[in-house]
Amino acid sequence: MLSEFDLIKQYFQRQQAGRAVLGIGDDCALLAPSPGMQLAISCDMLVEGRHFFAGADARMLGHKSLAVNLSDLAAMGATPRAFTLALSLPSADRSWLEGFSAGLFALADAHQCELVGGDTTKGPLNICITIFGEVAPGRALRRDAAKAGDDIWISGTLGDARLALAGYRGEFALDAGSLAAAAPRMHAPTPRVALGMALSGQGAAHAAIDISDGLVGDLGHILAASQVGATLDADALPAGPVLARQQQDLKRRFCAAGGDDYELCFTAPASRREAVIAAAARAGTPVTRVGAIDAEPGLRLVDASGSTLDLSLAGFDHFSGD
Amino acid sequence: MLSEFDLIKQYFQRQQAGRAVLGIGDDCALLAPSPGMQLAISCDMLVEGRHFFAGADARMLGHKSLAVNLSDLAAMGATPRAFTLALSLPSADRSWLEGFSAGLFALADAHQCELVGGDTTKGPLNICITIFGEVAPGRALRRDAAKAGDDIWISGTLGDARLALAGYRGEFALDAGSLAAAAPRMHAPTPRVALGMALSGQGAAHAAIDISDGLVGDLGHILAASQVGATLDADALPAGPVLARQQQDLKRRFCAAGGDDYELCFTAPASRREAVIAAAARAGTPVTRVGAIDAEPGLRLVDASGSTLDLSLAGFDHFSGD
Numbered sequence: 001m002l003s004e005f006d007l008i009k010q011y012f013q014r015q016q017a018g019r020a021v022l023g024i025g026d027d028c029a030l031l032a033p034s035p036g037m038q039l040a041i042s043c044d045m046l047v048e049g050r051h052f053f054a055g056a057d058a059r060m061l062g063h064k065s066l067a068v069n070l071s072d073l074a075a076m077g078a079t080p081r082a083f084t085l086a087l088s089l090p091s092a093d094r095s096w097l098e099g100f101s102a103g104l105f106a107l108a109d110a111h112q113c114e115l116v117g118g119d120t121t122k123g124p125l126n127i128c129i130t131i132f133g134e135v136a137p138g139r140a141l142r143r144d145a146a147k148a149g150d151d152i153w154i155s156g157t158l159g160d161a162r163l164a165l166a167g168y169r170g171e172f173a174l175d176a177g178s179l180a181a182a183a184p185r186m187h188a189p190t191p192r193v194a195l196g197m198a199l200s201g202q203g204a205a206h207a208a209i210d211i212s213d214g215l216v217g218d219l220g221h222i223l224a225a226s227q228v229g230a231t232l233d234a235d236a237l238p239a240g241p242v243l244a245r246q247q248q249d250l251k252r253r254f255c256a257a258g259g260d261d262y263e264l265c266f267t268a269p270a271s272r273r274e275a276v277i278a279a280a281a282r283a284g285t286p287v288t289r290v291g292a293i294d295a296e297p298g299l300r301l302v303d304a305s306g307s308t309l310d311l312s313l314a315g316f317d318h319f320s321g322d
Numbered sequence: 323m324l325s326e327f328d329l330i331k332q333y334f335q336r337q338q339a340g341r342a343v344l345g346i347g348d349d350c351a352l353l354a355p356s357p358g359m360q361l362a363i364s365c366d367m368l369v370e371g372r373h374f375f376a377g378a379d380a381r382m383l384g385h386k387s388l389a390v391n392l393s394d395l396a397a398m399g400a401t402p403r404a405f406t407l408a409l410s411l412p413s414a415d416r417s418w419l420e421g422f423s424a425g426l427f428a429l430a431d432a433h434q435c436e437l438v439g440g441d442t443t444k445g446p447l448n449i450c451i452t453i454f455g456e457v458a459p460g461r462a463l464r465r466d467a468a469k470a471g472d473d474i475w476i477s478g479t480l481g482d483a484r485l486a487l488a489g490y491r492g493e494f495a496l497d498a499g500s501l502a503a504a505a506p507r508m509h510a511p512t513p514r515v516a517l518g519m520a521l522s523g524q525g526a527a528h529a530a531i532d533i534s535d536g537l538v539g540d541l542g543h544i545l546a547a548s549q550v551g552a553t554l555d556a557d558a559l560p561a562g563p564v565l566a567r568q569q570q571d572l573k574r575r576f577c578a579a580g581g582d583d584y585e586l587c588f589t590a591p592a593s594r595r596e597a598v599i600a601a602a603a604r605a606g607t608p609v610t611r612v613g614a615i616d617a618e619p620g621l622r623l624v625d626a627s628g629s630t631l632d633l634s635l636a637g638f639d640h641f642s643g644d
Contacts (some may be wrong), residue, residue, distance in 0.1 A: 028364040029363045042406075124369075
């Protein structure tokens with residue numbers, strides 16, 4: 001078995017110089033913040049059997065562990081800077097560590113986000129990443145900044161991750177081709193970092209959140225923090241390409257409350273539609289207008305004809321049910 | 323069972339305004355770094371059965387989880403600023419959460435270190451804290467800064483935490499009174515934050531590390547990073563008050579390689595002895611001079627008469643043995 005120190009060196013300590021003043025290998029890492037910028041900090045813990053299947057592919061798990069954190073920075077409009085990784089492992093398995101670190105670093109390098117420190121220990125598989133980004137004062141996309149009259153926008157597409165989960169769980173018969181096509185959305189989400197940065201850089205959006213627990217639940221956090229309500233057009237929700245081939249009811253349900261999408265839901269004044277579309281084009285990320293923020297509290301889901309739909313669709317909550 | 327969101331609100335979201343621009347409750351926390359300061363970042367993960375006993379007192383565990391991270395800041399000479407907490411819990415047990423959060427916040431408040439974000443999930447008990455401090459450029463106490471001729475200093479006392487562990491494990495017969503007296507050193511270590519800040523503020527010290535895995539192993543990290551050697555006087559090592567009553571051999575062994583001391587080991591030029599003593603006095607922390615840095619590689623342990631002692635005392639390693 002590798003010792004803890006060998007393990008860190010071999011798989012997580014990289015040869016090239018980073019931008020950090022001091023990286024892995026001391027009591028603390030040292031970073032020099034960019035003058036005048038604020039620091040955005042987020043932290044996610046992934047537990048085997050809860051956030052990923054036992055035996056999940058190590059490379060995709062390395063990707064996903066960082067992706068969910070990058071997604072939080074994206075939702076603030078922050079520019080990724082660095083992260084720490086704490087890892088509890090049942091054993092120092094070389095092939096697992098190789099795959100995990102490869103997936104992790106591929107995504108980290110794509111976003112110039114540097115691993116600056118962390119911890120490894122023996123124990124049940126648990127992955128905890130804390131990430132740091134930078135954002136100019138007053139530019140962060142906060143949950144409490146939505147205003148009545150704002151458009152509600154969604155990046156990319158929704159529901160394919162939830163569809164893949166349903167396929168794995170056998171909730172209904174999903175053909176193997178559809179499962180294979182939807183699975184990458186569940187295992188290897190794409191954090192919308194460039195879009196978040198473009199929206200905050202342009203001052204084009206008011207509020208934003210990333211959709212991890214399902215649109216209805218996550219938009220609900222914006223509504224609560226901003227003390228507003230919303231009307232969503234269920235038929236305008238952009239279903240993922242695999243989900244789009246399913247029946248309407250499932251499509252609506254998984255778009256509205258699927259979870260694990262890691263798309264951005266953001267609000268912007270109607271007067272800024274062109275700026276939003278320009279920011280999305282610059283980021284290379286499609287966006288869809290799906291509703292509006294209302295002064296009246298509560299969330300209303302309507303169909304294309306404007307009729308109200310049932311909203312007994314709760315957001316995913318890690319402590320209720322599975 | 324409490325939902326995740328209720329749980330966070332009830333036990334970890336505090337009423338009073340913090341210094342953070344934006345605290346718990348958004349995708350990220352926002353901090354405004356102090357102009358011109360560098361950011362020191364550290365991360366520790368504590369696993370039940372490995373870093374603490376199953377059923378450990380929740381309040382002391384809350385204290386210790388933050389203490390080990392504050393100790394890393396102390397070892398850099400950084401001023402504590404904020405931290406994130408990720409918590410995996412088998413169940414949302416109210417009395418555990420009450421105790422844990424009370425112990426955590428009592429220590430956090432004592433160091434004006436603000437909880438700004440985190441994550442809670444269901445799973446095997448695992449506590450991961452990432453901490454942020456600030457230090458002026460060039461002032462951090464780095465492991466690679468020891469110079470031949472430096473004195474080696476130790477804060478406080480060593481070995482009582484290891485003595486308590488030996489008592490719990492039944493490694494030898496330790497009377498109940500001694501165990502009770504030594505136990506707080508194991509369960510509720512005191513991070514030497516004020517001393518680290520005083521040493522870095524005065525530029526009194528070169529290198530520093532906190533002693534978590536045992537003096538020999540941790541000093542070894544300084545020697546390796548600084549490419550120097552050292553001679554330690556085993557009989558000058560400041561044994562804790564309970565260990566001090568044990569026989570010489572055990573005293574030397576637990577002082578040199580006990581672990582879980584969370585004292586600082588630091589080096590400073592002989593010309594700065596008065597500055598070190600002044601910094602220690604200002605911090606209210608006793609310090610003891612225990613040896614010297616040598617140009618010759620390797621670590622030599624000698625007794626009061628200068629005779630060499632056996633050094634087959636390895637530092638604790640989380641992946642070898644227990």
